[in-house]
Amino acid sequence: MNIAGIASASGLHMVSGASTSAPPQQKMTNLFNSIDTAGSGTITQPQFQQAFQTKNPPAVFQKQGADAIWAALDPSGSGTVSKQDFVSTMSKLMVSLRAEGTSPGGSASLSSSLQSLNQIDPTTVSTGSPPGSLINYSA
Incomplete structure (x- = not known):
């Protein structure tokens, strides 16, 4: 699944298989489910790294890099992230990074x-x- 494969005229990316009006939480739930192939309810950093390389994330995520995104997902350094934490954090990051990318100082x-x-x-x-x-x- 390519999470950047579809773009609207406004330049916003979406997760393949989700409707264009799907909220960030639904997009991130779908993404988590595609990473957590064992259905364990958690993902590890190696699983996340693999997904980051193979699923072609939107440019706003690529600009941050997998390590920075993982650090936001796992601030305690436990090595795993639950579905709830992943969806919540990634949804907030998606909104924040997109807003940052469209603002005058958006390159920060x-x-x-x-x-x-x-x-x-x-x-x-x-x-x-x-x-x-x-x-x-x-x-």
């Missing part, structure tokens, strides 16, 4: 975006600042 990686957010010091925004000042804060 997810990790650098998170790092930038973590460096914001809310105490540097004066109490008289208009709403949104923290969001518009530039480092």
